[in-house]
Amino acid sequence: MDIDFWFEFGSTYSYPAAMRVEELASQAGVGIHWRPFLLGAIFREQGLSDSPFNLYPAKGRYMWHDLERTCRALGIPFQRPSQFPRNGLLAARVACRFDKEAWLPDFVRAVYRANFVDDADIAGASVVGRCIADAGAQPEEVLAQAQSPESKAKLRAQTDDAMRLGIFGAPTVVVGEELFWGNDRLEDALGRAASRSG
Amino acid sequence: MDIDFWFEFGSTYSYPAAMRVEELASQAGVGIHWRPFLLGAIFREQGLSDSPFNLYPAKGRYMWHDLERTCRALGIPFQRPSQFPRNGLLAARVACRFDKEAWLPDFVRAVYRANFVDDADIAGASVVGRCIADAGAQPEEVLAQAQSPESKAKLRAQTDDAMRLGIFGAPTVVVGEELFWGNDRLEDALGRAASRSG
Numbered sequence: 573m574d575i576d577f578w579f580e581f582g583s584t585y586s587y588p589a590a591m592r593v594e595e596l597a598s599q600a601g602v603g604i605h606w607r608p609f610l611l612g613a614i615f616r617e618q619g620l621s622d623s624p625f626n627l628y629p630a631k632g633r634y635m636w637h638d639l640e641r642t643c644r645a646l647g648i649p650f651q652r653p654s655q656f657p658r659n660g661l662l663a664a665r666v667a668c669r670f671d672k673e674a675w676l677p678d679f680v681r682a683v684y685r686a687n688f689v690d691d692a693d694i695a696g697a698s699v700v701g702r703c704i705a706d707a708g709a710q711p712e713e714v715l716a717q718a719q720s721p722e723s724k725a726k727l728r729a730q731t732d733d734a735m736r737l738g739i740f741g742a743p744t745v746v747v748g749e750e751l752f753w754g755n756d757r758l759e760d761a762l763g764r765a766a767s768r769s770g
Numbered sequence: 771m772d773i774d775f776w777f778e779f780g781s782t783y784s785y786p787a788a789m790r791v792e793e794l795a796s797q798a799g800v801g802i803h804w805r806p807f808l809l810g811a812i813f814r815e816q817g818l819s820d821s822p823f824n825l826y827p828a829k830g831r832y833m834w835h836d837l838e839r840t841c842r843a844l845g846i847p848f849q850r851p852s853q854f855p856r857n858g859l860l861a862a863r864v865a866c867r868f869d870k871e872a873w874l875p876d877f878v879r880a881v882y883r884a885n886f887v888d889d890a891d892i893a894g895a896s897v898v899g900r901c902i903a904d905a906g907a908q909p910e911e912v913l914a915q916a917q918s919p920e921s922k923a924k925l926r927a928q929t930d931d932a933m934r935l936g937i938f939g940a941p942t943v944v945v946g947e948e949l950f951w952g953n954d955r956l957e958d959a960l961g962r963a964a965s966r967s968g
Contacts, residue, residue: 618826628816630938634949740828751832756954 573768574603575761576746578734579680580611581660581667583742584625584639587688588648589755590743594677596758600766606676608667609734610727611742612657617735623657642755649689658687659695666700666714668730669723678707771966772801773959774944776932777878778809779858779865781940782823782837785886786846787953788941792875794956798964804874806865807932808925809940810855815933821855840953847887856885857893864898864912866928867921876905 577593579586597604615623625632636652643650663683670676682703686692692699701711717723737746745752745761748768752761775791777784795802813821823830834850841848861881868874880901884890890897899909915921935944943950943959946966950959 618828628938630816630933630936633936634938634951637949638951638955735828738828738831740826740832751835753832753836757836 573747573765574605575765576605576607578607578609578737578739578742578744578746580609580742581663581683581687581694582623582657583611584635584656584688585642585755586743587650587684588639588643588646589758590680590684591648592646592755593743593745593758596762597765600762601769602762602765604677606667606671606680607730607734608660608664608671608680608727609731609739609742610661610664613731614735614740618740626656649685651689651691653687653691655693658693660687661695662697662700662715662718663694663703665723665727666704666718668727669718669720670709670714673709675707675709679703679709682706771945771963772803773963774803774805776805776807776935776937776940776942776944778807778940779861779881779885779892780821780855781809782833782854782886783840783953784941785848785882786837786841786844787956788878788882789846790844790953791943791956794960795963798960799967800960800963802875804865804869804878805928805932806858806862806869806878806925807929807937807940808859808862811929812933812938816938824854847883849887849889851885851889853891856891858885859893860895860898860913860916861892861901863921863925864902864916866925867916867918868907868912871907873905873907877901877907880904 575597579590593604620627625635640650640652660683667676667680683694683700686699686703687694694700697715701715704711704714738751741753743755743758745758747761747765750764752758752764773795775787777788791802818825823833838848838850858881865874865878868877881892881898884897884901885892892898895913899913902909902912936949939951941953941956943956945959945963948962950956950962
């Protein structure tokens with residue numbers, strides 16, 4: 573059984589999960605549907621004006637320490653971004669429009685590395701374009717298509733889907749109808765998917 | 771090095787952590803300081819009028835499913851309480867006043883079982899008294915001492931300490947000055963404490 577990997581480019585714990593999910597899924601013999609969505613829209617629906625990590629400073633301080641500790645334990649490079657959360661809208665439109673392309677996983681990881689290793693502003697077309705090129709696709713063409721009305725509508729609809737599924741944070745892996753929230757649940761989710769494939 | 775195990779009797783993920791911490795700490799050769807506190811006071815300080823699991827229904831629905839799944843995987847019995855969160859004030863006063871007694875860990879587990887297995891209202895003296903008796907202590911004497919002005923002040927001061935340490939949720943294990951939040955981080959916390967003991 574395949575998994576749906578729901579992620580947000582600005583989300584901190586989505587970073588280690590996105591860096592690991594393809595290799596772990598491959599080891600488990602499980603396919604991935606990449607599902608970018610806009611976590612900010614879901615927070616607004618809940619009445620939150622910002623990331624809970626900014627609204628609740630103690631929680632935010634803990635998260636940065638825990639994320640650094642988590643990445644170190646997993647052997648994943650990490651540098652705390654100077655801005656949080658970064659605006660992942662353009663990158664999410666690209667990932668949503670081109671979600672089945674062979675270059676998509678490389679693009680996703682390139683954007684996360686830009687945000688969480690290089691401290692680059694992923695909101696702009698220059699950084700996103702560089703990530704597209706790094707993944708082996710054509711930046712101009714991809715960026716133009718990602719900003720078409722159809723692409724914008726597709727990402728909005730996908731974010732609505734996330735809400736309907738009961739998603740409230742990122743990353744979330746959905747296996748059938750079961751949710752697994754957080755980088756901490758990635759292995760459990762893949763184990764569940766693998767057991768349902770047999 | 772010892773750990774500080776910060777817990778709240780109403781807190782859902784504190785339940786599996788409290789049921790496991792003594793055995794895991796013993797295996798790791800680590801001592802435990804039991805630190806009950808009032809999570810509601812910390813939520814109020816953050817401007818929250820209730821548990822986030824009640825304020826954000828999608829998060830709450832997920833938590834109940836995840837907690838059930840977690841307890842099943844750990845072999846810990848679980849029945850969803852008909853009321854959430856339950857008021858753990860009296861039980862916390864007992865645990866705070868008698869935190870170094872040999873019967874304390876049994877009392878803590880008895881209260882959690884009452885809440886999360888027997889669906890009993892832990893707010894009242896009858897249930898808390900039964901838990902004290904189950905742990906081998908004298909309910910009348912313990913309850914009277916737990917409700918003295920000194921005992922009430924001790925729990926308030928301990929909750930203030932939790933805030934000063936940056937604690938924002940339960941359970942939290944503190945090793946030196948490092949925080950590990952959640953049942954998911956219990957093993958990591960004990961591993962850190964064991965490595966600092968050597």
